[in-house]
Amino acid sequence: MAEDELHPKAAAAAARRPADDEAFKRELVQLIPHLRAFARTLCGDPAAADDLAQDAMMKAWDARASFQMGTNMKAWTFMILRNQFYSEKRRSWRQSQLDQEAAERTLVAVDDPEAPVALDELRQGLAMLPPEQREALILVGAGGFAYEEAAEICGCAVGTVKSRVSRARRALHVILDEGAYERDGAAAGDAMKSILADAERLSTVR
Amino acid sequence: MIEQRPSEERRRSSAAMDEARLRQQAIGVRLRQMFDEVVNEQVPEEFLEILRRADSRSSENG
Numbered sequence: 001m002a003e004d005e006l007h008p009k010a011a012a013a014a015a016r017r018p019a020d021d022e023a024f025k026r027e028l029v030q031l032i033p034h035l036r037a038f039a040r041t042l043c044g045d046p047a048a049a050d051d052l053a054q055d056a057m058m059k060a061w062d063a064r065a066s067f068q069m070g071t072n073m074k075a076w077t078f079m080i081l082r083n084q085f086y087s088e089k090r091r092s093w094r095q096s097q098l099d100q101e102a103a104e105r106t107l108v109a110v111d112d113p114e115a116p117v118a119l120d121e122l123r124q125g126l127a128m129l130p131p132e133q134r135e136a137l138i139l140v141g142a143g144g145f146a147y148e149e150a151a152e153i154c155g156c157a158v159g160t161v162k163s164r165v166s167r168a169r170r171a172l173h174v175i176l177d178e179g180a181y182e183r184d185g186a187a188a189g190d191a192m193k194s195i196l197a198d199a200e201r202l203s204t205v206r
Numbered sequence: 207m208i209e210q211r212p213s214e215e216r217r218r219s220s221a222a223m224d225e226a227r228l229r230q231q232a233i234g235v236r237l238r239q240m241f242d243e244v245v246n247e248q249v250p251e252e253f254l255e256i257l258r259r260a261d262s263r264s265s266e267n268g
Contacts, residue, residue: 021261036245169233
């Protein structure tokens with residue numbers, strides 16, 4: 001955060017009126033379902049995801065004085081949630097290793113047999129993507145964010161988000177086509193490695 | 207850089223591209239569906255409770 005931001009922030013906190021808090025809270029409450037959905041894609045496990053979403057909600061509330069009303073609160077809260085997720089992960093790598101297992105355990109079968117891509121296949125396919133590709137794809141493809149907003153949330157360049165999204169799309173396509181999501185221990189892992197290598201090659205050749 | 211290809215191959219590759227595009231659309235629809243499924247869930251009361259508690263805490267502190 002830039003140093004010159006400190007001053008106006010302090011001023012905003014001092015000038016804060018109850019009506020501002022009310023407006024902030026109303027908007028925050030409306031974002032809860034979206035925070036939960038984003039947290040679910042990061043954590044997999046619904047209970048852990050709700051914990052994360054609650055933490056993010058409280059962080060946003062505590063930081064409300066630094067939020068400029070009228071700017072994009074959804075992107076702002078998603079950024080908070082994401083930072084929270086990765087700082088927790090840093091604290092506990094062991095926990096993060098369980099994420100994928102949790103994601104696989106909590107798959108819910110709500111399949112429409114007619115659908116070309118089954119939902120649990122998609123979930124498993126997503127679980128196989130590198131995390132930075134997965135989150136970029138989810139923000140843009142499901143969260144409704146523009147590339148620029150997703151870049152802000154992830155703290156990276158717009159071009160980086162674009163390339164992550166397109167790699168994620170390509171890799172998912174291959175995973176779903178080849179049925180590599182069918183977890184078969186080491187075999188699936190090996191298949192995944194070659195898929196990712198292919199996706200990487202395809203995205204650089206062009 | 208334009209590559210000369212036999213037309214049969216070109217036709218096949220454009221059909222494959224169409225199929226890939228359709229496939230991507232299907233994935234996109236499913237992705238939104240997966241996300242919206244959670245968005246449409248009822249928010250657990252706990253969330254609002256936590257926010258209410260924080261609210262009264264902050265008004266006590268001034």
